Amino acid sequence: MVAEVEDEEHARILAKRCVLIKSVLEFFSSGASYEALHLTNRNKEHLWAPFQKNTTWKFSVTGYNQTIPKYRQRDVVEGFSYMALKGPVDLANPEQEFCCFEEYSSKGKEALRPKYDGDGNFICVYFGRLIAKGQARNLIQKYDVKKRAYYGNTSMDAEMSLLMANQTLSANGKLIYDPFVGTGSMLYTVAEFGAYVIGSDIDGRQMRGKGKEPGVLSSAGQYKVASRILSLLTFDVTNNPWRCGGLFDAIITDPPYGVRAGAKRLGRKPGVPSRDSVAAMRDPDTYIPPTHPYELSMLALDLVILSRYLLKDGGRLVFFLPTVNDEYKEVDIPVVEGMELVANSLENFGAWGRRLITMVKKESITREAPDLRPRECSERYLDHYVPAHRDFREKYFAGFNRNPDVP
Incomplete structure (x- = not known):
């Protein structure tokens, strides 16, 4: 990606925070061939001339979707001899690193071909000076779910949790809430960037786990962010205890959509008799109120409406x-x-995908707490249009057949 920033320091800040950035370079030139690149680069002498004298340096030659053999890397470097860099070469700790980056098309079904096959048939080659290497990518290993003290089968993977945390603009002093917190994956990453967090879930067992210490807190302690978790609450988000709105700087969540665990809300399924009052009186400490399915399109709409309030x-x-x-x-x-x-960006799994949605509240008026009862929710729904995620769980297990009678 070629991007514009006002100052080199801005590029360094991005490299410290963005987990997808491997490196940031000052762009010098590009071309569909090295001949075209050199022609452009010779005309950009004012960019690289300041580093000709008394500067230690090195060259790197890398490729996207391709491994570059050593012998050709040397040939590429020698092709820049006209730059006449007079300082000593330092491969370990150079003052300046110049980089060639060759972009190749995806190998697709040929992914198992010999690693040097297709070498040199690049789409474009870019040349520039290294400004900063990505420093946030090591957080992916730090928050690796497999190394976590407590996790579940619905825990969000580390890279995606970090991407979502960046989308919230998490920073020191901010207050962020996850209304479907589960095992806490999003809490840890937004806390990593300095925010204070609150999580809630209809099923407190997800947060607690089976140990003496609540599972979410044990992982938070592992990551040294436990002091930033202000509270973990158990309640149905459609019957929440929030007494006023305008509380949070951001809301981050991965709502349950039924593939591994379906969403639930308080209430009995139709036709199920009520014995709640008797059960609650007999053993109030272990009583678990009945729940019924929370349809995804209703949940998504309620989430946006509740977020507007909070x-x-x-x-x-x-x-x-x-x-x-x-x-x-x-x-x-x-x-x-x-x-x-x-x-709005798509993670594509083939027949289905999941979209990472980011919205911002653009009003300063004070609203009353929304009524999220099922009846009110159905009245808000647009009957003349059915979104693709309506009844997603049923579509998923039916293999996304438009006609359920067709195998």
Whole structure:
């Protein structure tokens, strides 16, 4: 990606924070061949001339979707002899590192071909000076779920949790909430960047685990962010205890959508008799109230409406929304008045995918707490349009067949 920033320091800040950045370079030239690149680079002498004298240096030659053999790396470096760099070479700790980056098309089904096969058939080659290497990528290993003290089968992987944390603009002094916290994956990463966090879930067992110390807190201690977890609460988000809105700088969550664990809300399934009062009186400490399924399209809409109430003006909502790829349309995103969509990207799994949605609250008016009862929710739903994620669980286990009678 070629991007513009006002200052080199801004590039270094991005490299410290963005987990997808491997390196940031000052762009000198590019071309479909090295002849074209050198022609452009010779005309950019003012960019590299300041490093000709008394500067230790090295060259790196790398490729995307391709391994570059050593002998050709040497040939590439020698092709830049016209730059006449007079300082000594330092491969270990150079003052300046110049980089050639060759971009190749994806190997696709040929991924198992010999690693040097296709070498030199690049789409484009870029040349520049290294400004900073990505420093946040090591956080992916730090928060690796497999190394975590407590996790579950729905725990979000580390890289995605970090991406979502960045989307919230997590920083020192901010207060961030996860209403479907589960085993806490999102809490750890937003706390890593300095925010204070609160999590809630309808099933407290997900947060507690089976140890003496609550599972979420044990992992938070492992990452040294336990002091930033202000509270873990057990309640149904549609019957929440929040007494006022405008509390949070961001809301981040991965709502349950039924592939590994379906969403639930308080209430009995139709036709099930009520024995709740008797059971609660007999053993109030272990009583678990009945729940019934919480349909995904209803949940997504409720989440946006609740976020509009709970977020500060300018606060962000970041969440995953699964969808059927062939049926998806932009109107599937449940935007409501006062909430503006700012980012929508797809993680594609083939027939289906999940969209990372980022919204920002664009109003400063004070609203009353929303009524999220099932009846009210159905009245808000647009009956003339059915989003692709409606009844997603049933579609997933049916193999996304449009006609359920067709195998």
